[in-house]
Amino acid sequence: MAEKTPPIAIIMGSTSDWATMRHASETLIELGVEHDIQVVSAHRTPERMFAFAKSARDEGFKIIIAGAGGAAHLPGMVAALTPLPVFGVPVESKALSGEDSLLSIVQMPAGVPVGTLAIGRAGAVNAALLAVAVLAISDPELANRLDAWRAARTAAVEARPDFGAL
Numbered sequence: 001m002a003e004k005t006p007p008i009a010i011i012m013g014s015t016s017d018w019a020t021m022r023h024a025s026e027t028l029i030e031l032g033v034e035h036d037i038q039v040v041s042a043h044r045t046p047e048r049m050f051a052f053a054k055s056a057r058d059e060g061f062k063i064i065i066a067g068a069g070g071a072a073h074l075p076g077m078v079a080a081l082t083p084l085p086v087f088g089v090p091v092e093s094k095a096l097s098g099e100d101s102l103l104s105i106v107q108m109p110a111g112v113p114v115g116t117l118a119i120g121r122a123g124a125v126n127a128a129l130l131a132v133a134v135l136a137i138s139d140p141e142l143a144n145r146l147d148a149w150r151a152a153r154t155a156a157v158e159a160r161p162d163f164g165a166l
């Protein structure tokens with residue numbers, strides 16, 4: 001029997017984006033959420049991108065997290081081809097520190113939304129958390145795990161750390 005499609009697809013424009021996008025994957029692992037990971041590029045593998053985006057909903061994916069850097073057209077192009085929610089992660093580019101990535105992803109025309117996160121690691125982590133929050137709306141057990149994850153993060157913030165040692 002074919003394996004069940006996980007609810008979340010993480011895609012990225014290049015293997016070089018993995019240093020950033022791994023943080024989305026690691027966050028999903030911490031929360032026990034299955035996900036698929038692929039390199040898909042609007043520029044370099046346009047046919048793979050088209051096939052992926054057109055079939056994503058029928059495949060059984062629920063949410064797509066798309067990371068790309070520089071001329072980061074991938075999230076927007078995928079959003080143009082699928083009705084699934086797309087969360088875009090601007091990968092920090094060398095030349096322009098990710099501002100190019102951010103602006104390429106965020107300023108979508110009305111009618112084709114991409115939920116755009118922060119540049120880099122924080123964006124990747126938060127894309128995963130947003131995806132989980134959406135899935136948790138209809139999954140009480142996952143909602144409990146997300147609550148516990150957030151509570152643990154809150155508890156880890158010391159009000160009076162040993163400032164002398166910092």
Ligand SMILES: Nc1c(C(=O)O)ncn1[C@@H]1O[C@H](COP(=O)(O)O)[C@@H](O)[C@H]1O
Binds near residue numbers: 074
């Ligand atoms: N922005 C895109 C797309 C796309 O948007 O389809 N495909 C690759 N790229 C980006 O090119 C950068 C450099 O890639 P290389 O490191 O492979 O040269 C990566 O950050 C990737 O996301």
